[in-house]
Amino acid sequence: MGEFELIRQYFMPLARLHGSRSVVLGPGDDCAIQSIPPGSDLVFSIDTLVEGVHFPAGYRPDYLGWRALAVAASDLAAMGAEPDCFTLALTLPEADEAWLRDFARGLGRAAESFGLVLAGGDTTRGPLTLSLQLHGLVEQGRAIRRSGACAGDLIVVSGTLGDAGAALDYLDACSPSEDEQSVLKRYHCPQPRLKLGMALRSLATAAIDVSDGLLADLNHILEASNVGANIDRAHVPVSQALARLKGDAAMDYALNSGDDYELCATIPEARWASVPKSLKQQLTVIGVIEPASGLRLDGTAVVSGSEATGFDHFRRKI
Ligand code: ADP
Numbered sequence: 001m002g003e004f005e006l007i008r009q010y011f012m013p014l015a016r017l018h019g020s021r022s023v024v025l026g027p028g029d030d031c032a033i034q035s036i037p038p039g040s041d042l043v044f045s046i047d048t049l050v051e052g053v054h055f056p057a058g059y060r061p062d063y064l065g066w067r068a069l070a071v072a073a074s075d076l077a078a079m080g081a082e083p084d085c086f087t088l089a090l091t092l093p094e095a096d097e098a099w100l101r102d103f104a105r106g107l108g109r110a111a112e113s114f115g116l117v118l119a120g121g122d123t124t125r126g127p128l129t130l131s132l133q134l135h136g137l138v139e140q141g142r143a144i145r146r147s148g149a150c151a152g153d154l155i156v157v158s159g160t161l162g163d164a165g166a167a168l169d170y171l172d173a174c175s176p177s178e179d180e181q182s183v184l185k186r187y188h189c190p191q192p193r194l195k196l197g198m199a200l201r202s203l204a205t206a207a208i209d210v211s212d213g214l215l216a217d218l219n220h221i222l223e224a225s226n227v228g229a230n231i232d233r234a235h236v237p238v239s240q241a242l243a244r245l246k247g248d249a250a251m252d253y254a255l256n257s258g259d260d261y262e263l264c265a266t267i268p269e270a271r272w273a274s275v276p277k278s279l280k281q282q283l284t285v286i287g288v289i290e291p292a293s294g295l296r297l298d299g300t301a302v303v304s305g306s307e308a309t310g311f312d313h314f315r316r317k318i
């Protein structure tokens with residue numbers, strides 16, 4: 001199967017242009033064309049995944065397709081951007097049709113689910129590597145940055161944390177238990193909080209997606225905003241499955257392991273009262289932004305070499 005036949009068969013079906021507000025020319029020409037609606041900012045980022053580094057060698061292609069787009073879309077969620085389109089640079093060792101079919105199916109499901117159309121790409125031969133550039137749109141000047149947190153703001157997170165990190169311990173399990181399956185699902189099939197991100201646009205002063213671990217990622221907000229924070233350990237949300245699987249260690253996973261792709265945001269306390277109930281239900285207040293720099297857990301400074309850098313222990317064992 002040649003390069004162009006491969007693109008036509010597996011990737012053209014993901015280029016449903018009616019799904020985009022702004023793409024006027026998709027794959028097939030030398031470039032794609034995106035016409036940015038007046039009054040909108042284009043918000044874009046690129047993510048590269050290398051086999052054996054960012055995902056295990058021999059990883060299921062349908063999971064890979066979903067995961068690659070979900071992880072990239074999570075960055076749009078963190079900015080409060082509406083997903084629009086993406087390009088895919090795919091480097092493959094060989095044109096394995098069964099692999100391509102499954103990969104394109106996972107990618108296509110994610111694209112459909114997140115509202116992203118494929119606008120173009122590049123296909124080359126080499127060690128399995130994917131680069132995805134995602135374009136989102138947001139009302140001019142309204143994207144949520146990392147730099148806007150202020151002393152007194154509440155720190156909130158969505159969902160529960162730590163499941164995907166714990167899942168790494170069960171990737172090779174032959175017959176995983178129900179709880180193990182539940183955390184594995186969080187790893188294989190992450191759900192970027194796109195709607196939540198958009199809803200936070202008018203509420204949050206700063207936001208980030210939790211890809212490397214809560215403490216590590218919150219630190220990025222603190223540094224960009226030139227503030228500090230105190231986190232109440234008891235309020236950090238942990239799933240029942242994780243609590244049962246890891247007991248006392250569950251909190252370590254919630255604070256330090258990555259890959260959950262939940263959102264962490266800061267919201268002025270006065271604004272919290274007016275947050276709609278439907279939104280509040282998706283968020284947990286875990287702490288407060290403070291003027292003094294540094295990150296504290298229950299009032300005790302997190303020193304480097306302990307919690308804040310602990311996430312290295314949970315880095316993918318592949
Ligand atoms: P060029 O040689 O002009 O750079 P290519 O041969 O790389 O063009 O690509 C031809 C067309 O196919 C382009 O429109 C490109 O966007 C599209 N394309 C190539 N690879 C992919 C892919 N993996 N997914 C979607 N579109 C692709």
Ligand code: MG
Binds near residue numbers: 029030
């Ligand atoms: Mg060309």
